[in-house]
Amino acid sequence: MTYAEKVSKILAKKGYVGVRAEDFGGAVRLSGETDSWEAALEAGRLAVNKKRSRGVVNDIVPRDFIPEPARMPGITDKSLDGFETDVLVIGGGIVGAAIARELTRYAVKVAVVEKEYDVATAQSARNDGMIHAGIDLKPDCKKVKYNVRGNKMYDALSQELDVPIERPGQLVLYTARWQKYLFPFIRLRGARNGIPVYPVSPEGVKEYVREPGLNYGGFMCPSAGVVSPYLMTIALMENAAHNGAKIFVDTAVTGMELKEGKIVSVDTNRGTIYPKVVINAAGVFSDKIAEMAGDRHFTIHPRRGVEAVLDKKAYPKAKCVVGKFVISGSSGSGHTKGGGVIVTIDRNLLLGPSARECAERENEATTREELDEVFEKQSRLAPEVKRSDIITYFAGTRAATYEEDFVVEKSEVTSNFIQAAGIQSPGVTAAPAIAEDAARWAVREVLGELRKNPSFDPYRKGIPVVREMDKEARAKLIAENPDFGEIVCRCEEISKGEIIAALRTPLKVDSVDAVKRRVRAGMGRCQGGFCQPSVVKIISEELGIPPEKVGKKGAGSEVAPYPKKGGGV
Ligand SMILES: Cc1cc2nc3c(=O)[nH]c(=O)nc-3n(C[C@H](O)[C@H](O)[C@H](O)COP(=O)(O)OP(=O)(O)OC[C@H]3O[C@@H](n4cnc5c(N)ncnc54)[C@H](O)[C@@H]3O)c2cc1C
Numbered sequence: 001m002t003y004a005e006k007v008s009k010i011l012a013k014k015g016y017v018g019v020r021a022e023d024f025g026g027a028v029r030l031s032g033e034t035d036s037w038e039a040a041l042e043a044g045r046l047a048v049n050k051k052r053s054r055g056v057v058n059d060i061v062p063r064d065f066i067p068e069p070a071r072m073p074g075i076t077d078k079s080l081d082g083f084e085t086d087v088l089v090i091g092g093g094i095v096g097a098a099i100a101r102e103l104t105r106y107a108v109k110v111a112v113v114e115k116e117y118d119v120a121t122a123q124s125a126r127n128d129g130m131i132h133a134g135i136d137l138k139p140d141c142k143k144v145k146y147n148v149r150g151n152k153m154y155d156a157l158s159q160e161l162d163v164p165i166e167r168p169g170q171l172v173l174y175t176a177r178w179q180k181y182l183f184p185f186i187r188l189r190g191a192r193n194g195i196p197v198y199p200v201s202p203e204g205v206k207e208y209v210r211e212p213g214l215n216y217g218g219f220m221c222p223s224a225g226v227v228s229p230y231l232m233t234i235a236l237m238e239n240a241a242h243n244g245a246k247i248f249v250d251t252a253v254t255g256m257e258l259k260e261g262k263i264v265s266v267d268t269n270r271g272t273i274y275p276k277v278v279i280n281a282a283g284v285f286s287d288k289i290a291e292m293a294g295d296r297h298f299t300i301h302p303r304r305g306v307e308a309v310l311d312k313k314a315y316p317k318a319k320c321v322v323g324k325f326v327i328s329g330s331s332g333s334g335h336t337k338g339g340g341v342i343v344t345i346d347r348n349l350l351l352g353p354s355a356r357e358c359a360e361r362e363n364e365a366t367t368r369e370e371l372d373e374v375f376e377k378q379s380r381l382a383p384e385v386k387r388s389d390i391i392t393y394f395a396g397t398r399a400a401t402y403e404e405d406f407v408v409e410k411s412e413v414t415s416n417f418i419q420a421a422g423i424q425s426p427g428v429t430a431a432p433a434i435a436e437d438a439a440r441w442a443v444r445e446v447l448g449e450l451r452k453n454p455s456f457d458p459y460r461k462g463i464p465v466v467r468e469m470d471k472e473a474r475a476k477l478i479a480e481n482p483d484f485g486e487i488v489c490r491c492e493e494i495s496k497g498e499i500i501a502a503l504r505t506p507l508k509v510d511s512v513d514a515v516k517r518r519v520r521a522g523m524g525r526c527q528g529g530f531c532q533p534s535v536v537k538i539i540s541e542e543l544g545i546p547p548e549k550v551g552k553k554g555a556g557s558e559v560a561p562y563p564k565k566g567g568g569v
Contacts, residue, residue: 003052004028016043019060025413026054027297037062037359041301044402055298056402068360070285073115073250073269074555080248081271085111086446088266088275090253090289092119094229094428095420096281097236098435104243106443107451111275112237112245113268115252117554118514119507120233122283123427125517126364126396128307128342128350129229130321132426133170133221135186135195142406146430148194151223153432161235162462163227164345168320170224171200171208173381174216175324186219197221208319213383224321226345229428230517234507239460241506243453249507250554253282256292262416263293277442279418284361284399286407286421295413298422302361303398305339305353306370308378310389311525314349322381339374341382346520349385351378358397366395391525398424408434410441418442463501463519467493488538489531491524496538503542510543512536513553532559 001009007021007028016039019032028047034040040060047056087103089096092114103110116122131154134147158165174180183199190197200208202217241247248270255267256278266273280289290296323340342350352374371393379385401407401422411417420438423430443450464477466484477497478485484497502518503509512528512535515521521535522528528535536559540547551557 003049006052007047010046011043014043014046019043021047024057025297027057028053028055029057029059031059032061034060034062035064037065038357041357044299044301048402050403050405055407057296058299058301058402062359065359068362070252070288071115071362072252073117075250076269078271080251080268080273082274083111083271084274085109085246086275087111087277087279087442088113088273089279089281090266091281091283091286092116092233092237092247092249093122093124093281093283094120094233094236094431095124095283095423095434096279097124097233097240098431099279099281099420099438100240100245100247101236101243102432102435102439103442104240104245105453105456106439106447107453108443108446110240110245111273112240112247113251113253113273114247114249117249117511117551118509118517119237119247119249120230120517121553122362123396123399123424124233124283125230126307126394127229127305127425127428128339128353129227129344129428130170130342130426131165131167131223131225131227132429133195133197133224134193134426134429135172135190135197135221136326137193137426139189139192142408143426143430144193146406146408146433147426149433149436150426150430151225154225154227154429157232157236157432158227160458161232161239161460163232163235165225165227166345167223167225168343169220169222170321170323170340171205171218171220172323172325173205173212173214173218175214177216179325180217183219190221195221196223209322209382210318211384213380214324218325220320226321226342227428228345232428234505234518235460235462238506239458242460243456247507253289253292258294258414261294261414263414275416277416277418277445279420279438279442281420281423281438283423284397286399286419286423287401290407290419290421293411293414293417295411295417295419298401298403298407300361300399300401300422302358302363303400303424304356304358304363304370304395305398306356306366306374306393306395307350307352308371308374308390308393310349310351310385311391312347314385314389318343318349318382324381339378341378341385346523348391349382349389351375351382351385353396355398361397363397364395366393370395392527399427400424406430406434408437410445416445418445463498463505466495466498488534489521489524489528491526491530492520492522494519494521494531496534499535499538500542503539510539510545511551511553511557512539512559515539
């Protein structure tokens with residue numbers, strides 16, 4: 001019996017009468033109709049067998065569901081028509097950014113297209129920013145391989161790109177006394193995957209958490225760390241641009257032309273591009289890109305995670321990342337690490353994330369219900385935390401495949417196509433390692449060898465952070481440039497000088513949120529209530545655009561600032 005026939009039988013037994021399974025180039029494709037998208041999702045899960053099929057392609061049409069089209073850029077022009085490059089990276093998240101930078105180590109021409117108004121707006125801006133140790137990951141999957149390698153690369157990246165990271169470790173707390181007997185197995189898994197881990201007694205827990213909500217002891221993963229995921233993405237992309245990569249935002253891939261198993265051209269809203277190699281790093285749309293490239297053997301089913309951000313004064317109630325021990329399959333969806341309490345690199349506490357399957361790929365809405373769920377669940381780990389500590393919340397959508405693993409490979413079907421697809425958590429951690437492999441495959445395809453770029457410069461200087469400077473350094477900086485003495489965002493102590501510096505970096509940006517991700521103006525308690533009009537004014541003056549044309553997040557999101565008495569904004 002073929003694997004597709006077996007899947008058909010399983011689905012029929014479960015009552016999926018309108019669903020068919022067929023072989024699809026080594027993967028299994030499901031088609032037909034179900035009553036709901038939840039049923040379609042479940043059918044997809046039932047079809048997984050990593051040993052017998054390359055993946056699940058789920059084309060079931062749920063009767064109750066009309067898919068939302070992808071958000072598209074507002075611009076249509078021909079400015080990129082005829083553009084040629086050696087390698088084209090699709091997607092400006094952390095994976096695309098790490099790949100672009102890695103490619104610039106070699107003697108190839110590199111371009112990145114990102115459909116949004118800036119890099120780091122999707123998953124890569126909407127996550128916990130944890131550099132995971134990887135102890136919870138199943139052995140022998142791509143996730144663990146790239147997580148462990150990527151984790152180790154973060155110290156060098158931090159130094160080269162001037163992006164701070166910390167390694168406070170992750171304390172995993174048992175939820176029942178008997179769980180301590182599982183520690184030998186955890187240590188064994190750690191040893192097998194190269195992940196250090198040691199036991200922590202109930203007494204030891206108190207060294208890390210002042211008032212632990214749970215205390216049966218646990219274990220510590222010292223290699224776990226924290227980073228600002230959007231700052232790292234921006235820094236990687238800035239360094240790629242500094243080394244010659246061309247970064248095109250507001251540019252969406254809409255189709256491809258293939259001839260004899262090769263991509264010859266890529267259509268975008270700004271014209272047709274001619275790359276020698278294409279790399280798919282398109283996050284929740286990576287299966288759509290794979291389809292355009294003729295090598296779809298997986299399907300993304302989005303899984304939303306909601307996070308609550310707490311005021312800095314809620315710090316330091318935990319000295320490290322704290323999570324609960326999750327036995328595989330016991331955390332709701334069974335495909336999450338269970339979340340926790342994260343002390344971010346910027347000293348906020350983060351509670352979350354939740355994990356909910358959702359039908360829409362770009363649904364970044366937060367609901368009261370999910371936020372309550374996150375707070376109830378995670379505040380058990382930090383009982384001192386109050387609801388009034390929450391200053392904001394956000395949601396991100398994970399690019400999950402049915403196999404719950406990354407798709408990182410050189411295509412066997414389309415000779416000049418590389419996939420870094422289905423990168424859900426721990427994609428921030430894994431990105432640098434994924435980038436090494438993807439870049440090498442691409443360069444070999446273009447040049448036939450790994451010829452280096454002799455002028456590659458791995459270094460990037462970050463924007464000075466006034467709030468972290470001692471008096472002397474601050475005074476020196478202000479003497480050189482008085483703009484650094486003018487505080488615009490009072491909550492986060494961000495100066496005018498920092499905002500102007502953000503507008504002069506290699507990736508040209510012109511919106512309030514792009515500035516916010518670069519220097520944190522508007523990320524404090526008041527969430528921009530005070531500083532937003534001033535930020536708009538600075539963007540307007542620096543870039544010479546009228547204030548009423550300054551957007552919150554690109555074209556069509558203009559922030560109409562309140563006029564001040566006597567004019568101005
Ligand atoms: C709630 C949550 C918490 C998480 N926590 C962690 C964590 O603590 N640690 C960790 O390691 N990982 C974490 N992750 C996972 C991590 O965020 C992702 O794995 C990682 O950001 C994926 O990066 P990416 O570049 O593949 O995708 P994305 O950041 O989603 O980037 C893909 C980009 O492709 C663009 N794109 C899509 N289609 C097109 C097109 N047609 N043309 C042009 N551009 C296109 C999109 O606009 C997008 O910007 C978390 C994820 C979530 C959602």
